[in-house]
Amino acid sequence: MPYTRDQLVEQLRRHDINPTHQRIEIAFALYSRGEHLSADQVLAIVNDRHSETSKATVYNTLNLFLEKKLIREVIVDPNKVFYDPNTEPHHHFYNVDTGELADIDAAGVEVHGLPPLPDGMVTEGVDIIVRVRSR
Amino acid sequence: MPYTRDQLVEQLRRHDINPTHQRIEIAFALYSRGEHLSADQVLAIVNDRHSETSKATVYNTLNLFLEKKLIREVIVDPNKVFYDPNTEPHHHFYNVDTGELADIDAAGVEVHGLPPLPDGMVTEGVDIIVRVRSR
């Protein structure tokens, strides 16, 4: 996923986000790799060369991106949240041993036999996590 | 689920767990309610009347129970892990607003179209989380 910074600025604007330096860099970290990253990892990547962005800003920005549906959060590891630049409907393989995450395209995946929702409830989303082990 | 302490002692023994006072109380907290509890909640319940059990023991014991497959862990809330006395295959409704968790019996639920596992991988389990909102 080769994103230019200009494209990311557009993307941010489209989601009603004021494209500041820090926000662009954080978006770049996530989108250019297309990987699942923890807040820690984002912080490390963004500050790789010279320290540019504070911890607080990384968290603020990730939560802003979440709110504006620019990224998704993936909760599989009891220790940390992962942030996912892929907002298309999809599911995940999770390697319990290594902590690795891999996408599963939701197209073609079907779930049958779920009971009806409790009264007055609305589905927000269905997440499928396939936990796998090496060996 | 009305479990007597004697039944729980049996249950613990069957899973190769030395049934100490604390372990029985923790098992009782989980099994007698049949609810999803966080470590915090377990600690509070067990120490409701007189302080009987330390934080360290609660965590040690919950992890021991996990290892011995007496309980399962449910990871849906970014803040805390929930422990589930139900070890039968099942899935979950998760109310994003209230944090409430409800079981979905896995019997009858089918998933189709998952891609084959990466080479040399073994499925550990498939978790489905239906995120719902009130209203």
Add this chain to the structure above:
DNA sequence: GTCACGATTAGACTCAGTCCAGATCATGGT
């Protein structure tokens, strides 16, 4: 009794994530 060993404990510690109050930046008006 005492020795050994597993279980429990208080409290210090770690680490992800939040909060806060001050500094900095961008923008628009004059």
Add this chain to the structure above:
DNA sequence: ACCATGATCTGGACTGAGTCTAATCGTGAC
């Protein structure tokens, strides 16, 4: 250019879940 304003960013203190450690306790074997 200058200032005012609001939005953003920042370091550092803080919180809360979970872990670690070293000391103590309980129980059974001898």
